[in-house]
Amino acid sequence: MWRRISNGLDTVYTFAGYGAAVLLVFLCGLILYSVLARLLSLYLGGVNDLAGYVMATSTFMALSYTFRSNGHIRVGLIIQRFTGRARRGLEIACLAIMAAVVWFFACYMGRLVYFAYIFGERSEGADATPLWLPQTPVALGSALFAIAVTHSLIQALFDYDSINPETASGEVNEV
Template sequence: MRDWPDLMGLPLWGWLFVLPMVLVLLCAWRPASLRRLLTPVWAVLDRLYLLGGGLSAVFMVLILVIIVFQMIARWSGLPFPGSTEFAGYAMAATSFFALAYALNRGSHIRVSIFLNLNPFTHRWLDFFATLTAAIVATYFARYAVRTNIFSKLLNDRTQGQDMVPEGLLSALAMFVTPPGQWGALWAETGSDWVFTPIWVPQLPMSIGTILLAVALWDNLTRMAATGISRIRSEAVE
Protein backbone atom coordinates (compact mmCIF):
# COMPACT_ATOMS: atom_id res chain seq x y z
CA MET A 1 0.00 0.00 0.00
CA ARG A 2 2.93 2.32 -0.59
CA ASP A 3 1.11 3.99 -3.47
CA TRP A 4 -1.92 4.91 -1.30
CA PRO A 5 -1.43 8.64 -0.56
CA ASP A 6 -2.49 10.50 2.56
CA LEU A 7 -5.81 12.30 2.55
CA MET A 8 -6.49 14.88 5.27
CA GLY A 9 -3.72 13.41 7.41
CA LEU A 10 -4.93 9.81 7.13
CA PRO A 11 -3.66 7.22 4.62
CA LEU A 12 -6.17 6.44 1.90
CA TRP A 13 -6.35 2.80 2.97
CA GLY A 14 -7.45 4.03 6.40
CA TRP A 15 -10.40 5.89 4.87
CA LEU A 16 -11.34 2.98 2.62
CA PHE A 17 -10.86 0.02 4.96
CA VAL A 18 -10.28 0.99 8.60
CA LEU A 19 -13.06 3.57 9.05
CA PRO A 20 -15.79 1.40 7.45
CA MET A 21 -14.72 -1.54 9.62
CA VAL A 22 -14.83 0.65 12.72
CA LEU A 23 -18.37 1.69 11.77
CA VAL A 24 -19.37 -1.97 11.37
CA LEU A 25 -17.96 -2.79 14.82
CA LEU A 26 -19.82 0.17 16.34
CA CYS A 27 -23.03 -1.12 14.77
CA ALA A 28 -22.43 -4.51 16.37
CA TRP A 29 -21.62 -2.90 19.74
CA ARG A 30 -24.48 -0.39 19.90
CA PRO A 31 -27.02 -1.61 17.34
CA ALA A 32 -30.03 0.38 18.60
CA SER A 33 -28.21 3.73 18.69
CA LEU A 34 -26.54 3.20 15.33
CA ARG A 35 -29.81 2.12 13.71
CA ARG A 36 -31.42 5.43 14.64
CA LEU A 37 -28.36 7.33 13.44
CA LEU A 38 -27.89 5.48 10.15
CA THR A 39 -31.52 5.02 9.06
CA PRO A 40 -31.58 8.35 7.11
CA VAL A 41 -28.22 7.47 5.53
CA TRP A 42 -29.52 4.05 4.53
CA ALA A 43 -32.53 5.68 2.88
CA VAL A 44 -30.26 7.93 0.79
CA LEU A 45 -28.05 5.00 -0.19
CA ASP A 46 -31.08 2.96 -1.26
CA ARG A 47 -32.03 5.80 -3.62
CA LEU A 48 -28.49 5.83 -5.02
CA TYR A 49 -28.64 2.11 -5.74
CA LEU A 50 -32.01 2.60 -7.41
CA LEU A 51 -30.56 5.46 -9.47
CA GLY A 52 -27.72 3.18 -10.57
CA GLY A 53 -30.26 0.57 -11.65
CA GLY A 54 -32.20 3.24 -13.53
CA LEU A 55 -29.07 4.41 -15.35
CA SER A 56 -28.30 0.81 -16.23
CA ALA A 57 -31.75 0.48 -17.78
CA VAL A 58 -31.25 3.72 -19.74
CA PHE A 59 -28.00 2.45 -21.24
CA MET A 60 -29.63 -0.88 -22.05
CA VAL A 61 -32.28 0.98 -24.04
CA LEU A 62 -29.47 3.00 -25.64
CA ILE A 63 -27.95 -0.25 -26.92
CA LEU A 64 -31.25 -1.02 -28.63
CA VAL A 65 -31.40 2.50 -30.11
CA ILE A 66 -27.86 2.18 -31.49
CA ILE A 67 -28.66 -1.21 -33.04
CA VAL A 68 -31.79 0.20 -34.68
CA PHE A 69 -29.82 3.13 -36.09
CA GLN A 70 -27.18 0.70 -37.35
CA MET A 71 -29.89 -1.19 -39.24
CA ILE A 72 -31.37 2.00 -40.68
CA ALA A 73 -27.90 3.23 -41.71
CA ARG A 74 -27.15 -0.10 -43.40
CA TRP A 75 -30.45 -0.13 -45.29
CA SER A 76 -30.16 3.50 -46.38
CA GLY A 77 -26.46 3.35 -47.19
CA LEU A 78 -25.62 6.14 -44.72
CA PRO A 79 -22.42 6.01 -42.67
CA PHE A 80 -22.65 5.52 -38.91
CA PRO A 81 -19.01 5.55 -37.79
CA GLY A 82 -18.22 4.33 -34.29
CA SER A 83 -21.58 2.63 -33.74
CA THR A 84 -19.97 -0.63 -32.63
CA GLU A 85 -17.76 1.19 -30.13
CA PHE A 86 -20.67 3.21 -28.74
CA ALA A 87 -22.72 0.03 -28.30
CA GLY A 88 -19.80 -1.51 -26.40
CA TYR A 89 -19.52 1.53 -24.14
CA ALA A 90 -23.25 1.37 -23.43
CA MET A 91 -23.02 -2.34 -22.63
CA ALA A 92 -20.18 -1.70 -20.16
CA ALA A 93 -22.17 1.13 -18.55
CA THR A 94 -25.21 -1.15 -18.28
CA SER A 95 -23.18 -3.77 -16.42
CA PHE A 96 -21.32 -1.49 -14.00
CA PHE A 97 -24.18 0.84 -13.08
CA ALA A 98 -26.32 -2.20 -12.18
CA LEU A 99 -23.79 -3.83 -9.83
CA ALA A 100 -25.03 -2.36 -6.53
CA TYR A 101 -28.71 -2.56 -7.45
CA ALA A 102 -28.37 -6.18 -8.59
CA LEU A 103 -26.48 -7.07 -5.39
CA ASN A 104 -29.35 -5.97 -3.17
CA ARG A 105 -31.85 -7.80 -5.37
CA GLY A 106 -29.95 -11.08 -5.02
CA SER A 107 -29.08 -11.14 -8.72
CA HIS A 108 -25.39 -11.87 -8.19
CA ILE A 109 -24.34 -15.51 -8.10
CA ARG A 110 -24.04 -16.67 -4.48
CA VAL A 111 -23.10 -20.21 -3.45
CA SER A 112 -25.38 -20.63 -0.42
CA ILE A 113 -25.01 -24.35 0.32
CA PHE A 114 -23.06 -23.73 3.55
CA LEU A 115 -25.24 -20.78 4.52
CA ASN A 116 -28.24 -23.08 4.73
CA LEU A 117 -26.71 -25.56 7.21
CA ASN A 118 -28.02 -23.79 10.32
CA PRO A 119 -28.71 -20.23 11.55
CA PHE A 120 -25.28 -19.92 13.21
CA THR A 121 -23.26 -20.73 10.10
CA HIS A 122 -25.65 -18.65 8.00
CA ARG A 123 -25.04 -15.52 10.06
CA TRP A 124 -21.27 -15.75 10.41
CA LEU A 125 -20.45 -17.12 6.98
CA ASP A 126 -22.68 -14.48 5.41
CA PHE A 127 -20.89 -11.78 7.42
CA PHE A 128 -17.36 -12.93 6.49
CA ALA A 129 -18.33 -13.50 2.85
CA THR A 130 -19.73 -9.97 2.66
CA LEU A 131 -16.65 -8.59 4.42
CA THR A 132 -14.34 -10.33 1.95
CA ALA A 133 -16.41 -9.07 -0.97
CA ALA A 134 -16.35 -5.52 0.45
CA ILE A 135 -12.55 -5.54 0.72
CA VAL A 136 -12.12 -6.91 -2.81
CA ALA A 137 -14.67 -4.46 -4.25
CA THR A 138 -12.94 -1.55 -2.49
CA TYR A 139 -9.59 -2.53 -4.03
CA PHE A 140 -11.30 -2.83 -7.41
CA ALA A 141 -12.94 0.58 -7.03
CA ARG A 142 -9.73 2.28 -5.99
CA TYR A 143 -7.77 0.96 -8.96
CA ALA A 144 -10.68 1.59 -11.35
CA VAL A 145 -10.56 5.26 -10.36
CA ARG A 146 -6.78 5.23 -10.66
CA THR A 147 -7.03 3.77 -14.16
CA ASN A 148 -9.49 6.52 -15.03
CA ILE A 149 -7.07 9.19 -13.79
CA PHE A 150 -4.11 7.70 -15.69
CA SER A 151 -6.13 7.56 -18.91
CA LYS A 152 -6.88 11.26 -18.51
CA LEU A 153 -3.26 12.14 -17.76
CA LEU A 154 -1.99 10.15 -20.74
CA ASN A 155 -4.75 11.56 -22.99
CA ASP A 156 -5.43 8.01 -24.14
CA ARG A 157 -7.81 7.93 -27.11
CA THR A 158 -9.95 5.28 -28.73
CA GLN A 159 -8.48 3.19 -31.53
CA GLY A 160 -11.86 2.96 -33.26
CA GLN A 161 -13.87 5.37 -35.41
CA ASP A 162 -16.04 6.82 -32.63
CA MET A 163 -15.86 10.57 -32.06
CA VAL A 164 -17.56 12.91 -29.58
CA PRO A 165 -18.03 16.71 -29.51
CA GLU A 166 -15.58 18.75 -27.45
CA GLY A 167 -18.54 20.30 -25.64
CA LEU A 168 -19.39 16.92 -24.10
CA LEU A 169 -15.86 16.59 -22.73
CA SER A 170 -16.03 20.09 -21.26
CA ALA A 171 -19.40 19.33 -19.65
CA LEU A 172 -17.92 16.24 -17.98
CA ALA A 173 -14.79 18.14 -16.95
CA MET A 174 -16.94 20.66 -15.07
CA PHE A 175 -17.53 18.06 -12.32
CA VAL A 176 -13.81 18.09 -11.43
CA THR A 177 -13.15 21.78 -12.18
CA PRO A 178 -13.64 24.60 -9.65
CA PRO A 179 -16.63 26.81 -10.60
CA GLY A 180 -14.34 29.82 -10.91
CA GLN A 181 -12.56 28.13 -13.83
CA TRP A 182 -15.67 27.12 -15.78
CA GLY A 183 -15.51 30.26 -17.92
CA ALA A 184 -11.94 29.53 -19.00
CA LEU A 185 -12.84 25.88 -19.59
CA TRP A 186 -15.63 26.74 -22.01
CA ALA A 187 -13.60 29.53 -23.63
CA GLU A 188 -11.07 26.90 -24.72
CA THR A 189 -13.78 24.54 -25.97
CA GLY A 190 -14.15 24.33 -29.72
CA SER A 191 -16.97 22.98 -31.89
CA ASP A 192 -14.94 20.14 -33.37
CA TRP A 193 -15.47 16.43 -32.93
CA VAL A 194 -12.56 14.49 -31.46
CA PHE A 195 -11.75 10.82 -30.99
CA THR A 196 -13.26 9.57 -27.73
CA PRO A 197 -10.91 9.83 -24.74
CA ILE A 198 -10.73 6.47 -22.97
CA TRP A 199 -11.58 8.04 -19.61
CA VAL A 200 -15.10 8.83 -20.81
CA PRO A 201 -16.27 5.20 -21.25
CA GLN A 202 -14.26 4.29 -18.13
CA LEU A 203 -16.35 6.63 -15.96
CA PRO A 204 -19.25 4.13 -15.54
CA MET A 205 -16.72 1.51 -14.46
CA SER A 206 -15.37 3.79 -11.73
CA ILE A 207 -18.81 4.93 -10.57
CA GLY A 208 -20.27 1.43 -10.65
CA THR A 209 -17.45 -0.18 -8.68
CA ILE A 210 -17.59 2.61 -6.08
CA LEU A 211 -21.33 2.03 -5.68
CA LEU A 212 -20.72 -1.72 -5.34
CA ALA A 213 -18.09 -1.21 -2.62
CA VAL A 214 -20.37 1.21 -0.77
CA ALA A 215 -23.27 -1.25 -1.05
CA LEU A 216 -21.21 -4.07 0.44
CA TRP A 217 -20.00 -1.98 3.40
CA ASP A 218 -23.56 -0.73 3.77
CA ASN A 219 -24.82 -4.31 3.92
CA LEU A 220 -22.24 -5.08 6.60
CA THR A 221 -23.42 -2.20 8.79
CA ARG A 222 -27.06 -3.23 8.38
CA MET A 223 -26.20 -6.84 9.13
CA ALA A 224 -24.32 -5.81 12.28
CA ALA A 225 -27.05 -3.42 13.44
CA THR A 226 -30.13 -5.50 12.60
CA GLY A 227 -28.84 -9.07 12.31
CA ILE A 228 -30.53 -9.36 8.90
CA SER A 229 -28.80 -9.34 5.53
CA ARG A 230 -29.95 -6.62 3.15
CA ILE A 231 -29.34 -8.92 0.19
CA ARG A 232 -32.52 -10.69 -0.85
CA SER A 233 -32.19 -14.38 -1.55
CA GLU A 234 -32.66 -15.55 -5.11
CA ALA A 235 -35.99 -17.22 -5.78
CA VAL A 236 -36.37 -19.65 -8.66
CA GLU A 237 -39.93 -20.54 -9.59
Template sequence: MTFKFNVLYRLGAWGAAACMVTICALVALQVTFRLVDALLVLVGMRRLGFGITGLSEVASYLLVGATFLGLAYTFVHHAHIRVTLLISRLPSALRAWFEVFCLLVALAISLLLGYELVELARESLEFKDVSSGFLSIPLWIPQAVLIAGVVLLCLALAEALVITLRIAIREPDSFRETTATDDSDIQ
Protein backbone atom coordinates in the same frame (compact mmCIF):
# COMPACT_ATOMS: atom_id res chain seq x y z
CA MET B 1 -32.84 -5.49 4.46
CA THR B 2 -33.76 -1.87 4.08
CA PHE B 3 -31.00 0.15 2.44
CA LYS B 4 -30.77 3.86 3.26
CA PHE B 5 -29.05 4.74 -0.03
CA ASN B 6 -31.60 2.93 -2.19
CA VAL B 7 -32.18 6.15 -4.17
CA LEU B 8 -28.54 6.12 -5.30
CA TYR B 9 -28.75 2.46 -6.28
CA ARG B 10 -31.92 3.18 -8.21
CA LEU B 11 -30.17 6.08 -9.95
CA GLY B 12 -27.45 3.66 -11.01
CA ALA B 13 -30.11 1.29 -12.33
CA TRP B 14 -31.68 4.13 -14.32
CA GLY B 15 -28.23 4.90 -15.75
CA ALA B 16 -27.83 1.24 -16.70
CA ALA B 17 -31.26 1.25 -18.31
CA ALA B 18 -30.43 4.42 -20.23
CA CYS B 19 -27.27 2.73 -21.55
CA MET B 20 -29.28 -0.29 -22.70
CA VAL B 21 -31.98 1.84 -24.34
CA THR B 22 -29.30 3.85 -26.14
CA ILE B 23 -27.70 0.65 -27.44
CA CYS B 24 -31.08 -0.56 -28.71
CA ALA B 25 -31.83 2.79 -30.35
CA LEU B 26 -28.44 2.97 -32.07
CA VAL B 27 -28.67 -0.59 -33.36
CA ALA B 28 -32.27 -0.07 -34.53
CA LEU B 29 -31.22 3.10 -36.34
CA GLN B 30 -28.30 1.32 -38.02
CA VAL B 31 -30.57 -1.55 -39.11
CA THR B 32 -33.10 0.99 -40.46
CA PHE B 33 -30.38 2.70 -42.48
CA ARG B 34 -29.30 -0.63 -43.97
CA LEU B 35 -32.90 -1.60 -44.67
CA VAL B 36 -33.53 1.68 -46.49
CA ASP B 37 -30.37 1.15 -48.55
CA ALA B 38 -31.45 -2.40 -49.43
CA LEU B 39 -34.92 -1.22 -50.46
CA LEU B 40 -33.44 1.56 -52.60
CA VAL B 41 -31.16 -0.93 -54.37
CA LEU B 42 -34.12 -3.28 -54.82
CA VAL B 43 -36.12 -0.63 -56.68
CA GLY B 44 -33.11 0.35 -58.81
CA MET B 45 -32.00 3.49 -57.02
CA ARG B 46 -28.62 4.41 -55.55
CA ARG B 47 -27.82 3.65 -51.95
CA LEU B 48 -27.76 6.57 -49.53
CA GLY B 49 -24.89 5.06 -47.55
CA PHE B 50 -26.02 6.33 -44.17
CA GLY B 51 -24.51 4.61 -41.17
CA ILE B 52 -23.45 5.23 -37.63
CA THR B 53 -19.69 5.53 -37.48
CA GLY B 54 -18.15 3.70 -34.55
CA LEU B 55 -21.39 2.02 -33.50
CA SER B 56 -19.72 -1.12 -32.16
CA GLU B 57 -17.26 0.96 -30.14
CA VAL B 58 -19.97 3.13 -28.59
CA ALA B 59 -22.19 0.09 -27.97
CA SER B 60 -19.39 -1.73 -26.19
CA TYR B 61 -18.75 1.23 -23.87
CA LEU B 62 -22.48 1.54 -23.19
CA LEU B 63 -22.71 -2.19 -22.42
CA VAL B 64 -19.89 -1.97 -19.90
CA GLY B 65 -21.58 1.10 -18.41
CA ALA B 66 -24.88 -0.75 -18.14
CA THR B 67 -23.18 -3.68 -16.44
CA PHE B 68 -21.31 -1.66 -13.85
CA LEU B 69 -24.03 0.90 -13.11
CA GLY B 70 -26.47 -1.92 -12.40
CA LEU B 71 -24.25 -3.79 -9.92
CA ALA B 72 -25.42 -2.08 -6.73
CA TYR B 73 -29.10 -2.20 -7.65
CA THR B 74 -28.99 -5.91 -8.43
CA PHE B 75 -27.07 -6.56 -5.22
CA VAL B 76 -29.57 -4.83 -2.94
CA HIS B 77 -32.47 -6.57 -4.69
CA HIS B 78 -30.90 -10.02 -4.27
CA ALA B 79 -30.50 -10.52 -8.03
CA HIS B 80 -26.86 -11.61 -7.95
CA ILE B 81 -26.26 -15.33 -8.25
CA ARG B 82 -25.46 -16.84 -4.88
CA VAL B 83 -24.56 -20.40 -4.05
CA THR B 84 -26.39 -21.02 -0.78
CA LEU B 85 -26.18 -24.79 -0.67
CA LEU B 86 -23.80 -24.73 2.30
CA ILE B 87 -24.92 -21.48 3.96
CA SER B 88 -28.61 -22.40 4.04
CA ARG B 89 -27.84 -25.42 6.25
CA LEU B 90 -25.98 -23.40 8.90
CA PRO B 91 -27.66 -22.20 12.09
CA SER B 92 -28.77 -18.56 11.92
CA ALA B 93 -26.05 -17.21 14.23
CA LEU B 94 -23.24 -18.93 12.32
CA ARG B 95 -24.82 -17.98 9.03
CA ALA B 96 -24.82 -14.31 10.05
CA TRP B 97 -21.10 -14.37 10.80
CA PHE B 98 -20.38 -16.27 7.59
CA GLU B 99 -22.33 -13.58 5.73
CA VAL B 100 -20.24 -10.89 7.46
CA PHE B 101 -17.08 -12.64 6.28
CA CYS B 102 -18.36 -12.92 2.70
CA LEU B 103 -19.39 -9.26 2.65
CA LEU B 104 -15.95 -8.25 3.96
CA VAL B 105 -14.24 -10.22 1.18
CA ALA B 106 -16.57 -8.78 -1.47
CA LEU B 107 -16.04 -5.25 -0.16
CA ALA B 108 -12.25 -5.68 -0.11
CA ILE B 109 -12.22 -6.93 -3.70
CA SER B 110 -14.55 -4.14 -4.82
CA LEU B 111 -12.45 -1.49 -3.08
CA LEU B 112 -9.32 -2.85 -4.76
CA LEU B 113 -11.08 -2.79 -8.13
CA GLY B 114 -12.25 0.78 -7.49
CA TYR B 115 -8.76 1.91 -6.53
CA GLU B 116 -7.25 0.39 -9.67
CA LEU B 117 -9.94 1.94 -11.85
CA VAL B 118 -9.25 5.36 -10.35
CA GLU B 119 -5.54 4.88 -11.09
CA LEU B 120 -6.36 3.81 -14.65
CA ALA B 121 -8.57 6.85 -15.20
CA ARG B 122 -5.90 9.11 -13.71
CA GLU B 123 -3.33 7.72 -16.15
CA SER B 124 -5.76 8.09 -19.04
CA LEU B 125 -6.24 11.75 -18.16
CA GLU B 126 -2.52 12.31 -17.65
CA PHE B 127 -1.53 10.74 -20.97
CA LYS B 128 -4.65 11.94 -22.82
CA ASP B 129 -5.49 8.38 -23.88
CA VAL B 130 -8.20 7.96 -26.49
CA SER B 131 -9.82 4.84 -27.87
CA SER B 132 -8.23 3.25 -30.89
CA GLY B 133 -11.53 3.08 -32.73
CA PHE B 134 -13.00 5.36 -35.35
CA LEU B 135 -14.26 7.98 -32.91
CA SER B 136 -11.21 8.52 -30.64
CA ILE B 137 -13.24 8.77 -27.44
CA PRO B 138 -11.23 9.96 -24.40
CA LEU B 139 -10.89 6.83 -22.28
CA TRP B 140 -11.48 8.62 -18.98
CA ILE B 141 -15.17 9.00 -19.93
CA PRO B 142 -16.09 5.28 -19.95
CA GLN B 143 -13.67 4.70 -17.07
CA ALA B 144 -15.53 7.30 -15.00
CA VAL B 145 -18.74 5.34 -15.53
CA LEU B 146 -16.98 2.18 -14.34
CA ILE B 147 -15.77 4.03 -11.25
CA ALA B 148 -19.29 5.29 -10.51
CA GLY B 149 -20.67 1.75 -10.73
CA VAL B 150 -17.97 0.30 -8.46
CA VAL B 151 -18.41 3.14 -5.93
CA LEU B 152 -22.14 2.39 -5.77
CA LEU B 153 -21.40 -1.31 -5.31
CA CYS B 154 -18.91 -0.56 -2.52
CA LEU B 155 -21.49 1.63 -0.80
CA ALA B 156 -24.12 -1.13 -1.06
CA LEU B 157 -21.69 -3.74 0.26
CA ALA B 158 -20.65 -1.50 3.15
CA GLU B 159 -24.27 -0.79 4.01
CA ALA B 160 -25.13 -4.51 3.91
CA LEU B 161 -22.08 -5.25 6.04
CA VAL B 162 -23.15 -2.76 8.73
CA ILE B 163 -26.70 -4.11 8.77
CA THR B 164 -25.50 -7.73 8.88
CA LEU B 165 -22.97 -6.96 11.63
CA ARG B 166 -25.68 -5.29 13.69
CA ILE B 167 -27.88 -8.37 13.32
CA ALA B 168 -25.00 -10.79 13.99
CA ILE B 169 -24.14 -9.00 17.23
CA ARG B 170 -27.59 -8.08 18.57
CA GLU B 171 -30.01 -10.73 17.33
CA PRO B 172 -28.31 -13.51 15.33
CA ASP B 173 -31.32 -15.83 15.55
CA SER B 174 -33.38 -13.45 13.39
CA PHE B 175 -30.83 -13.37 10.57
CA ARG B 176 -32.58 -15.78 8.23
CA GLU B 177 -35.81 -13.80 8.14
CA THR B 178 -34.07 -10.45 7.69
CA THR B 179 -32.08 -11.45 4.62
CA ALA B 180 -35.01 -13.05 2.85
CA THR B 181 -36.46 -11.04 0.01
CA ASP B 182 -39.75 -9.47 0.92
CA ASP B 183 -42.05 -7.27 -1.12
CA SER B 184 -41.35 -4.16 0.98
CA ASP B 185 -37.76 -4.02 -0.36
CA ILE B 186 -38.86 -3.99 -3.99
CA GLN B 187 -40.42 -0.72 -5.07
Protein backbone atom coordinates in the same frame (compact mmCIF):
# COMPACT_ATOMS: atom_id res chain seq x y z
CA MET C 1 -30.20 7.54 11.89
CA TRP C 2 -28.76 4.36 10.37
CA ARG C 3 -32.14 3.49 8.84
CA ARG C 4 -32.30 6.89 7.12
CA ILE C 5 -28.78 6.48 5.71
CA SER C 6 -29.59 2.93 4.64
CA ASN C 7 -32.82 3.99 2.95
CA GLY C 8 -31.02 6.88 1.24
CA LEU C 9 -28.35 4.55 -0.10
CA ASP C 10 -31.00 2.09 -1.28
CA THR C 11 -32.63 4.97 -3.16
CA VAL C 12 -29.30 5.78 -4.84
CA TYR C 13 -28.92 2.12 -5.84
CA THR C 14 -32.45 2.11 -7.22
CA PHE C 15 -31.80 5.21 -9.33
CA ALA C 16 -28.59 3.61 -10.61
CA GLY C 17 -30.65 0.57 -11.61
CA TYR C 18 -33.17 2.77 -13.40
CA GLY C 19 -30.34 4.59 -15.15
CA ALA C 20 -28.92 1.25 -16.27
CA ALA C 21 -32.33 0.29 -17.66
CA VAL C 22 -32.52 3.55 -19.62
CA LEU C 23 -29.03 2.90 -20.97
CA LEU C 24 -30.10 -0.56 -22.13
CA VAL C 25 -32.97 1.00 -24.08
CA PHE C 26 -30.48 3.48 -25.56
CA LEU C 27 -28.22 0.54 -26.43
CA CYS C 28 -31.09 -1.13 -28.29
CA GLY C 29 -31.60 2.11 -30.22
CA LEU C 30 -27.92 2.26 -31.14
CA ILE C 31 -27.96 -1.33 -32.36
CA LEU C 32 -31.14 -0.74 -34.34
CA TYR C 33 -29.61 2.38 -35.88
CA SER C 34 -26.45 0.46 -36.75
CA VAL C 35 -28.43 -2.28 -38.50
CA LEU C 36 -30.63 0.17 -40.40
CA ALA C 37 -27.67 2.36 -41.35
CA ARG C 38 -25.87 -0.65 -42.75
CA LEU C 39 -28.93 -1.59 -44.82
CA LEU C 40 -29.18 1.97 -46.16
CA SER C 41 -25.42 2.31 -46.74
CA LEU C 42 -25.12 5.12 -44.20
CA TYR C 43 -22.13 5.58 -41.94
CA LEU C 44 -21.79 7.32 -38.63
CA GLY C 45 -18.38 6.69 -37.13
CA GLY C 46 -18.10 5.39 -33.62
CA VAL C 47 -21.59 3.92 -33.20
CA ASN C 48 -20.21 0.47 -32.42
CA ASP C 49 -17.72 1.95 -29.95
CA LEU C 50 -20.47 4.01 -28.33
CA ALA C 51 -22.63 0.88 -28.02
CA GLY C 52 -19.79 -0.85 -26.18
CA TYR C 53 -19.35 2.11 -23.84
CA VAL C 54 -23.07 2.21 -23.10
CA MET C 55 -23.16 -1.54 -22.44
CA ALA C 56 -20.23 -1.32 -20.00
CA THR C 57 -21.77 1.67 -18.23
CA SER C 58 -25.18 0.01 -17.88
CA THR C 59 -23.57 -3.16 -16.54
CA PHE C 60 -21.61 -1.41 -13.83
CA MET C 61 -24.42 0.96 -12.88
CA ALA C 62 -26.74 -2.02 -12.36
CA LEU C 63 -24.36 -3.96 -10.07
CA SER C 64 -25.26 -2.16 -6.83
CA TYR C 65 -29.02 -2.38 -7.39
CA THR C 66 -28.83 -6.03 -8.39
CA PHE C 67 -26.68 -6.90 -5.38
CA ARG C 68 -28.91 -5.13 -2.87
CA SER C 69 -32.03 -6.77 -4.32
CA ASN C 70 -30.38 -10.22 -4.02
CA GLY C 71 -30.17 -10.66 -7.78
CA HIS C 72 -26.56 -11.86 -7.83
CA ILE C 73 -25.63 -15.51 -7.49
CA ARG C 74 -24.20 -15.87 -4.01
CA VAL C 75 -22.86 -18.62 -1.81
CA GLY C 76 -26.34 -19.35 -0.52
CA LEU C 77 -26.03 -23.07 -1.16
CA ILE C 78 -23.54 -23.32 1.67
CA ILE C 79 -24.79 -20.56 3.93
CA GLN C 80 -28.44 -21.66 3.87
CA ARG C 81 -27.48 -24.91 5.61
CA PHE C 82 -26.50 -22.95 8.73
CA THR C 83 -28.64 -21.03 11.19
CA GLY C 84 -28.08 -18.53 13.97
CA ARG C 85 -24.58 -17.38 14.82
CA ALA C 86 -22.86 -19.71 12.36
CA ARG C 87 -24.90 -18.31 9.49
CA ARG C 88 -24.28 -14.74 10.57
CA GLY C 89 -20.54 -15.42 10.88
CA LEU C 90 -20.40 -16.92 7.39
CA GLU C 91 -22.36 -13.99 5.95
CA ILE C 92 -19.99 -11.52 7.59
CA ALA C 93 -16.91 -13.41 6.39
CA CYS C 94 -18.21 -13.62 2.81
CA LEU C 95 -19.23 -9.97 2.76
CA ALA C 96 -15.88 -8.87 4.22
CA ILE C 97 -13.95 -10.79 1.55
CA MET C 98 -16.24 -9.48 -1.15
CA ALA C 99 -15.94 -5.91 0.12
CA ALA C 100 -12.14 -6.13 0.03
CA VAL C 101 -12.14 -7.47 -3.54
CA VAL C 102 -14.71 -4.98 -4.82
CA TRP C 103 -12.97 -2.01 -3.16
CA PHE C 104 -9.69 -3.12 -4.73
CA PHE C 105 -11.42 -3.25 -8.12
CA ALA C 106 -13.08 0.15 -7.61
CA CYS C 107 -9.74 1.73 -6.68
CA TYR C 108 -8.14 0.10 -9.71
CA MET C 109 -10.87 1.48 -11.97
CA GLY C 110 -10.41 4.95 -10.48
CA ARG C 111 -6.69 4.70 -11.11
CA LEU C 112 -7.34 3.54 -14.68
CA VAL C 113 -9.48 6.62 -15.33
CA TYR C 114 -6.87 8.89 -13.76
CA PHE C 115 -4.03 7.57 -15.91
CA ALA C 116 -6.17 7.57 -19.06
CA TYR C 117 -6.82 11.26 -18.40
CA ILE C 118 -3.22 12.14 -17.51
CA PHE C 119 -1.72 10.37 -20.53
CA GLY C 120 -4.48 11.47 -22.92
CA GLU C 121 -5.33 7.94 -24.04
CA ARG C 122 -7.81 7.67 -26.88
CA SER C 123 -9.81 4.81 -28.34
CA GLU C 124 -8.62 3.20 -31.55
CA GLY C 125 -12.02 3.62 -33.18
CA ALA C 126 -13.00 6.09 -35.86
CA ASP C 127 -14.05 8.69 -33.30
CA ALA C 128 -10.84 8.55 -31.16
CA THR C 129 -12.79 9.08 -27.93
CA PRO C 130 -10.71 10.10 -24.90
CA LEU C 131 -10.85 6.88 -22.87
CA TRP C 132 -11.42 8.57 -19.54
CA LEU C 133 -14.91 9.59 -20.72
CA PRO C 134 -16.38 6.08 -21.03
CA GLN C 135 -14.24 4.77 -18.16
CA THR C 136 -15.54 7.32 -15.64
CA PRO C 137 -19.12 5.97 -15.35
CA VAL C 138 -17.73 2.42 -15.16
CA ALA C 139 -15.49 3.51 -12.27
CA LEU C 140 -18.42 5.26 -10.59
CA GLY C 141 -20.55 2.14 -10.99
CA SER C 142 -17.86 -0.04 -9.46
CA ALA C 143 -17.46 2.42 -6.57
CA LEU C 144 -21.22 2.36 -6.01
CA PHE C 145 -21.08 -1.44 -6.02
CA ALA C 146 -18.30 -1.31 -3.41
CA ILE C 147 -20.44 1.01 -1.29
CA ALA C 148 -23.39 -1.40 -1.63
CA VAL C 149 -21.30 -4.37 -0.50
CA THR C 150 -19.92 -2.36 2.43
CA HIS C 151 -23.47 -1.28 3.24
CA SER C 152 -24.53 -4.93 3.43
CA LEU C 153 -21.46 -5.77 5.53
CA ILE C 154 -22.31 -3.02 8.03
CA GLN C 155 -25.89 -4.28 8.17
CA ALA C 156 -24.65 -7.82 8.76
CA LEU C 157 -22.46 -6.59 11.61
CA PHE C 158 -24.91 -4.29 13.37
CA ASP C 159 -28.42 -4.94 12.01
CA TYR C 160 -28.39 -8.54 10.81
CA ASP C 161 -32.15 -8.98 10.98
CA SER C 162 -32.59 -6.47 8.15
CA ILE C 163 -30.59 -8.65 5.71
CA ASN C 164 -31.32 -12.09 7.18
CA PRO C 165 -33.29 -13.96 4.49
CA GLU C 166 -35.24 -15.78 7.19
CA THR C 167 -36.63 -12.54 8.66
CA ALA C 168 -36.34 -9.88 5.91
CA SER C 169 -37.80 -9.61 2.45
CA GLY C 170 -34.40 -8.76 0.95
CA GLU C 171 -35.93 -6.19 -1.37
CA VAL C 172 -34.45 -2.77 -2.05
CA ASN C 173 -36.77 0.04 -1.03
CA GLU C 174 -38.50 1.39 -4.10
CA VAL C 175 -38.70 5.10 -4.83
